[in-house]
Amino acid sequence: MKEGDADPKKAAIEAAKARAAKKKAQMAQEGVEPGNTENLTDTQQKAIDEVDSRRGEVAAEMRKDEEATDSSEQKAYNRMQFPSFTSPHTDRPNSVRKNMLWVIAALMPGAAAMFWYFGWGIIINMVIASATAVSCEALVMKMRGRQASSAVGDLSALLTALLLAVALPPLLPWWLTVIGTAFAIVVVKQLYGGLGYNPFNPAMAGYVLLLISYPVQMTSWLPPVMLNENPLTLIQTATVIFTGALPIDLTWDALTMASPLDSMRTQLDLNVTLSEIKQSPLWGDFGGRGWEWSVTGSCWAACS
Amino acid sequence: MKVGDHVLKGEIIGKPQGYISAPVHAPTSGVVTAVETHPIPHPSGLPAHCIIIDSDGEDRWCELPEKISDYSAQEPALLRERIRNAGIVGLGGAAFPTSVKANPGPDTKIHTLVINGAECEPYITCDDMLMRQQAEQVLTGATILRYIIGADSCLIAIEDNKPEAIAAMGAAVTAAGIAWAEVVSIPTRYPSGGEKQLIKVLTGEEVPSGGIPSQIGFVCHNVGTAAAVADAVLEGKPLISRYVTLTGSGISNPCNLEVLIGTPANELIEQAGGYTDTVEKLILGGPMMGFTLESDVVPITKAANCLLATGSTESPSSGVALACIRCGRCAEACPVSLLPQQMYWYSRAKDLKKTQEYNLFDCIECGCCSHVCPSRIPLVQYFRFAKTESWAKEREAKASDRARARSEARTARQERIKAERKALQAKKKAALAKKKAA
Numbered sequence: 001m002k003e004g005d006a007d008p009k010k011a012a013i014e015a016a017k018a019r020a021a022k023k024k025a026q027m028a029q030e031g032v033e034p035g036n037t038e039n040l041t042d043t044q045q046k047a048i049d050e051v052d053s054r055r056g057e058v059a060a061e062m063r064k065d066e067e068a069t070d071s072s073e074q075k076a077y078n079r080m081q082f083p084s085f086t087s088p089h090t091d092r093p094n095s096v097r098k099n100m101l102w103v104i105a106a107l108m109p110g111a112a113a114m115f116w117y118f119g120w121g122i123i124i125n126m127v128i129a130s131a132t133a134v135s136c137e138a139l140v141m142k143m144r145g146r147q148a149s150s151a152v153g154d155l156s157a158l159l160t161a162l163l164l165a166v167a168l169p170p171l172l173p174w175w176l177t178v179i180g181t182a183f184a185i186v187v188v189k190q191l192y193g194g195l196g197y198n199p200f201n202p203a204m205a206g207y208v209l210l211l212i213s214y215p216v217q218m219t220s221w222l223p224p225v226m227l228n229e230n231p232l233t234l235i236q237t238a239t240v241i242f243t244g245a246l247p248i249d250l251t252w253d254a255l256t257m258a259s260p261l262d263s264m265r266t267q268l269d270l271n272v273t274l275s276e277i278k279q280s281p282l283w284g285d286f287g288g289r290g291w292e293w294s295v296t297g298s299c300w301a302a303c304s
Numbered sequence: 305m306k307v308g309d310h311v312l313k314g315e316i317i318g319k320p321q322g323y324i325s326a327p328v329h330a331p332t333s334g335v336v337t338a339v340e341t342h343p344i345p346h347p348s349g350l351p352a353h354c355i356i357i358d359s360d361g362e363d364r365w366c367e368l369p370e371k372i373s374d375y376s377a378q379e380p381a382l383l384r385e386r387i388r389n390a391g392i393v394g395l396g397g398a399a400f401p402t403s404v405k406a407n408p409g410p411d412t413k414i415h416t417l418v419i420n421g422a423e424c425e426p427y428i429t430c431d432d433m434l435m436r437q438q439a440e441q442v443l444t445g446a447t448i449l450r451y452i453i454g455a456d457s458c459l460i461a462i463e464d465n466k467p468e469a470i471a472a473m474g475a476a477v478t479a480a481g482i483a484w485a486e487v488v489s490i491p492t493r494y495p496s497g498g499e500k501q502l503i504k505v506l507t508g509e510e511v512p513s514g515g516i517p518s519q520i521g522f523v524c525h526n527v528g529t530a531a532a533v534a535d536a537v538l539e540g541k542p543l544i545s546r547y548v549t550l551t552g553s554g555i556s557n558p559c560n561l562e563v564l565i566g567t568p569a570n571e572l573i574e575q576a577g578g579y580t581d582t583v584e585k586l587i588l589g590g591p592m593m594g595f596t597l598e599s600d601v602v603p604i605t606k607a608a609n610c611l612l613a614t615g616s617t618e619s620p621s622s623g624v625a626l627a628c629i630r631c632g633r634c635a636e637a638c639p640v641s642l643l644p645q646q647m648y649w650y651s652r653a654k655d656l657k658k659t660q661e662y663n664l665f666d667c668i669e670c671g672c673c674s675h676v677c678p679s680r681i682p683l684v685q686y687f688r689f690a691k692t693e694s695w696a697k698e699r700e701a702k703a704s705d706r707a708r709a710r711s712e713a714r715t716a717r718q719e720r721i722k723a724e725r726k727a728l729q730a731k732k733k734a735a736l737a738k739k740k741a742a
Contacts, residue, residue: 041308044306044307044308044309045308047308047310047335048307048308048335048337050335051335051337051358055358080570080579080583080586080599080600081598081599082584082585082586082596082597082598082599082600083584083585083596083598084349084596084598085585085596085619085621086595086596086682086684086685087587087591087592087593087594087595087671087674087684088591088592088593088671088674088675088684089585089587089591089592089594089596089612089614089619090591090592090619090675091617091618091619091620092622092675092676092677092680093675093676094633094676094677094678095678095680096626096629096678096679098678099629099631099678150624154626156629193627194627195626195627195629196626196627196628196629196630196679197627
């Protein structure tokens with residue numbers, strides 16, 4: 001054996017010793033003490049030794065078992081780690097989207113009745129308002145640096161659009177529907193913090209804005225279908241809404257009429273009695289003709 | 305307890321601290337191999353002091369206190385002492401010392417003892433199993449508890465989805481020829497297992513806000529607690545085991561087991577066939593109020609009624625909480641008729657005073673509001689936060705009050721000493737002057 005061989009060995013031993021000392025010092029610094037195993041009586045030490053030896057046997061047995069069954073699963077369920085969640089740990093039955101869907105569903109009977117009495121304008125308004133609301137919602141969410149898909153996906157913007165659309169006159173120029181809806185979503189809803197933080201109902205605030213700013217257009221209602229001598233087709237309605245051009249031979253006066261409430265006020269001012277006013281074809285069985293069933297439809301849906 | 309100590313089954317290894325506390329007994333015989341901080345099943349996730357016993361497999365009992373066969377010849381106080389020494393706590397999940405609950409005080413007349421066999425939460429069936437297997441034991445415990453608290457009648461409430469338990473308890477009552485006890489089948493509706501809710505379901509009476517059932521003449525004990533009381537009084541055995549439900553689609557063979565307190569949860573799960581492939585969460589308690597365990601190497605405690613391992617479809621993540629849309633479903637769902645929505649806004653704003661005006665402290669944290677919330681807001685967590693924050697504030701206020709009182713007393717004392725010294729000086733001066741004059 002050469003002398004040079006012994007030295008590296010010695011050096012390795014010294015290095016290991018140094019490492020151990022370092023670790024010990026580190027442990028002492030961290031306050032880790034090697035268990036309360038000092039000052040044991042002989043019998044205690046004996047008991048521990050016994051247990052230790054038994055543990056060794058058990059471990060050896062378990063290892064044998066594992067080898068025999070070769071089950072990696074068994075290892076898996078010894079000392080599993082799990083993620084942490086807060087209660088309740090249930091499959092939640094409700095979501096905002098579901099809520100909004102229900103309200104939209106409840107809106108449908110009333111909307112259908114309105115379509116029946118006032119024609120295609122209601123549908124066109126719904127489409128314009130929905131497109132505006134969804135794009136405004138997505139745009140603002142993007143500007144706020146939030147996820148646009150989740151906000152649009154909760155359907156609250158769509159609901160606002162539909163609510164506003166059924167409140168608007170059927171032949172309202174398209175740009176008014178756009179202004180009302182955009183105001184509802186951008187200013188009334190999103191500028192206040194979005195869903196849940198709006199102090200006003202966005203659809204109704206949008207309606208108020210339009211009513212104050214464009215009172216003539218907002219009060220030009222079509223007569224209900226049974227009083228309407230010139231019912232418009234889909235194409236004609238769309239033309240009126242998007243271009244303002246009326247079908248040939250028709251004027252605004254021929255198309256629109258006073259609302260039942262307005263007519264009642266005027267007649268009352270003329271000292272006509274209530275029962276006389278109600279004989280006018282404008283009035284149905286228990287309300288303004290055409291309106292009675294739209295309102296009943298909405299109420300029924302809202303109550304059920 | 306020291307490492308190396310040999311303990312026998314039933315030996316006290318942890319002494320109670322204070323009145324509302326209970327001792328801990330060795331669940332089996334063996335050698336103490338460590339006294340150290342170890343993970344425990346607690347919502348905080350913090351570890352606590354544990355005694356680790358390596359069982360010797362002999363399961364040898366220590367010397368037990370004398371059996372009491374005729375408990376009615378004993379003073380109630382003595383029986384309470386016995387229950388206390390047996391380490392019995394409410395096994396429904398709250399783990400409140402039974403001896404304290406069985407001591408309503410001399411001025412409180414208890415007319416009805418309620419034995420709670422309505423399971424705490426969905427999934428859990430350990431009480432059901434106990435009643436089916438040990439109906440007589442439960443009834444004996446109820447008889448002893450009735451004697452201790454001096455109640456006239458006893459209502460044994462069981463949810464109507466447990467016909468076997470109802471039959472077993474009914475048969476036990478009939479066999480014993482007891483006229484004062486009645487088995488009542490109640491609708492299965494969470495959270496009727498809560499004692500205040502149960503009393504309302506049974507009798508229509510409401511425990512006043514901030515109060516406890518004994519104020520209106522009721523005391524409520526869990527069926528498991530009753531069985532443990534019977535064991536402790538008649539046999540002298542301490543509380544060292546309980547029934548635990550192992551369930552959920554994450555466990556291969558769901559079952560109820562009678563488990564020694566302190567058994568590691570992972571061993572129980574192994575006993576139940578291990579986890580399935582779909583396991584995702586491990587919950588201690590039920591799905592509504594339970595908390596997730598990060599590791600399954602935790603001991604079963606006296607309060608642990610259920611280990612629920614859920615699969616991914618069973619308890620999907622609730623996702624990101626959205627804003628409150630004021631739909632009011634939480635208020636409809638609240639069994640205590642609180643307004644969770646209002647309490648949520650005020651908790652968020654840390655307006656603790658306002659949350660208390662809305663009776664925050666009557667919230668039983670049942671989780672119904674969180675369950676129905678369409679925005680998936682963790683409402684209960686907000687309320688827990690507001691509660692703990694309120695307690696902390698209260699403690700602070702108390703501490704500052706005490707400090708102020710102390711400093712005032714100190715000032716007063718110093719002034720008094722000063723005045724006394726002055727008076728003494730004046731007296732001396734006067735005496736001196738007198739002497740001089742004389």
